[in-house]
Amino acid sequence: MDSTPLPSPGVQRTTASPFPPAPHGMALEDEIHRLRREMNAVILAHYYQDDAIQDIADFVGDSLDLARKAAATDADVIVFCGVKFMAEGAKILSPERQVLLPDLAAGCSLEDSCPPAQFKAFRDAHPDHIALTYINCSAEVKALSDIIVTSTNAEAIIRQIPEEQKIIFAPDRHLGAYLSKKTGREMLLWNGACMVHERFSEEALVKLRERHPGAHIIAHPECPETLLSYAHHVGSTSSLISFAQAHPGEEFIVLTEPGIFHQMKQRSPGSLFHPVPGLGAGCANCNNCPYMKLNTMEKIYQCMATRSPEITLPAELIARARLPLERMLEMSRHIPSSAVGSLSPQSLQA
Numbered sequence: 001m002d003s004t005p006l007p008s009p010g011v012q013r014t015t016a017s018p019f020p021p022a023p024h025g026m027a028l029e030d031e032i033h034r035l036r037r038e039m040n041a042v043i044l045a046h047y048y049q050d051d052a053i054q055d056i057a058d059f060v061g062d063s064l065d066l067a068r069k070a071a072a073t074d075a076d077v078i079v080f081c082g083v084k085f086m087a088e089g090a091k092i093l094s095p096e097r098q099v100l101l102p103d104l105a106a107g108c109s110l111e112d113s114c115p116p117a118q119f120k121a122f123r124d125a126h127p128d129h130i131a132l133t134y135i136n137c138s139a140e141v142k143a144l145s146d147i148i149v150t151s152t153n154a155e156a157i158i159r160q161i162p163e164e165q166k167i168i169f170a171p172d173r174h175l176g177a178y179l180s181k182k183t184g185r186e187m188l189l190w191n192g193a194c195m196v197h198e199r200f201s202e203e204a205l206v207k208l209r210e211r212h213p214g215a216h217i218i219a220h221p222e223c224p225e226t227l228l229s230y231a232h233h234v235g236s237t238s239s240l241i242s243f244a245q246a247h248p249g250e251e252f253i254v255l256t257e258p259g260i261f262h263q264m265k266q267r268s269p270g271s272l273f274h275p276v277p278g279l280g281a282g283c284a285n286c287n288n289c290p291y292m293k294l295n296t297m298e299k300i301y302q303c304m305a306t307r308s309p310e311i312t313l314p315a316e317l318i319a320r321a322r323l324p325l326e327r328m329l330e331m332s333r334h335i336p337s338s339a340v341g342s343l344s345p346q347s348l349q350a
């Protein structure tokens, strides 16, 4: 099967900014709050966003949490602080809302590794398989899928599918392999990967383990099996946060994007968290997702002030992509939310 080459971590798909200059410091936060009130907007942020962005958001959560919030919000505008496939998901689930993304170049290597035309050809070649597709994919690939999953609900959803039903899992081969092992289900895996989780340094992990022998090693299942084999706990971002909360005052070596430390430290103040560096000499920040980190407080202000960039999708595509997303929400209704925040943006206006 063909697989599109992954972009290097240094790739920055920047956009020229036609936007007005943003104020600084507290004035910037005040302006974002003012605009949020005026626009009746809700700000949703993923756990991999910078600390300041998480602090200003109405809700912080994983992909499942944020999809649920987008589907349920009564705000007029959704400001999505995450990457493009997430903002597209919000638009698909809430097509009547205006959805803004601070930087349209905030893509994802998993999305890039699964071009719709190739995915369609792959599906057509396996007509007896259903496609379970990780939410980290384009709207077009969602529309070609039967059920969307996240790392929080994938296992539970697979267990609801009859044993005899053959499954394609796309686009993350590492998550797919982990789920296959966990559920005992053979699945046909698409050959995609996350450029961040695939490149944690095993050597650095081993050294950290030697230096902190009592630490729990916790890992996201987008990591390759070699890295997961060291882990005491494997789970989605929300699961890693919950695991740390369940072991207060302890030490953790963490194999996922370091934006997660903000919530971990807030929810487990007495615990110690160690990031694992990425591969490469002098590579201090290469375990950061370069796409997630394109969003800044200034860009949030600017996108709210100008209502741009806005996510727009053809109605026909929204209709087709909505079905597998709604199946996901329905099949994971029993899974509790980990999001922090309040249900209505109005509550923040007091």
Ligand code: SF4
Pocket: 083, 107, 108, 109, 110, 111, 136, 194, 195, 196, 197, 257, 289, 290, 291, 292
């Ligand atoms: S961390 Fe990986 S999967 Fe998540 S947005 Fe970045 S490239 Fe995509």
